[in-house]
Amino acid sequence: MDIKDIQNLIKFVSKAEVSEVKYKTKDFEITIKTPLGGNEVTYMQQPPVYHTGAQQISAPQPQAAAPATPNAAEEPVADESKLVTIKSPMIGTFYRKPSPDKDVFVNVGDEVSVGKVVCVIEAMKLFNQIESEVSGKIVKILVDDTTPVEYDQPLFLVDPS
Structure with missing residues (x-):
């Protein structure tokens, strides 16, 4: 099983909203567990909120330079x-x-x-x-x-x- 197959399996598990999936062949075994409890999900959601806040702080700096960016971007668009x-x-x-x-x-x-x-x-x-x-x-x-x-x-x- 290559990395793309594993990624597809992880996507499937996250969309299916199951707590655990085991996949086993002769040469390979993988277990994917996802948090479904209320406390675990809350803890998982907190880091993206902090990360998003950090991005918002740094976002105004590129916006200040935004007028120069569209002109530079227009040339290579073709x-x-x-x-x-x-x-x-x-x-x-x-x-x-x-x-x-x-x-x-x-x-x-x-x-x-x-x-x-x-x-x-x-x-x-x-x-x-x-x-x-x-x-x-x-x-x-x-x-x-x-x-x-x-x-x-x-x-x-x-x-x-």
Whole structure:
């Protein structure tokens, strides 16, 4: 069972609103448990509220620079149709470096090829290397280092030409 199958199973369990699912084959066994008790759910909801508050505090700073952003964004819009997006295959924390004392995997303007590691996403204390699915030149990095990312969130824009 690969990571995409596990992610799909987790999505299914969360949508089904069950408390526990066990999946077992000859070579593989997984148990997914979800909190359904009132207290556990309340504790799970509190961190996003604090996290959202922190985002609101930092949000006005980019809004102050917003007038410059649309002008800059209008120019590459015509080119964006040919750009390929590298998306996050999982939920976790995005890291541009393999470790704090190392250099970043890729910068804007760097050439990437299929299979080249472009970042790391930490999920449940596991560091997963994310490889490029396309060859080309990194045009834009869409996520800041050490920030949380969602499943299928765009991470990089690549010009395949």
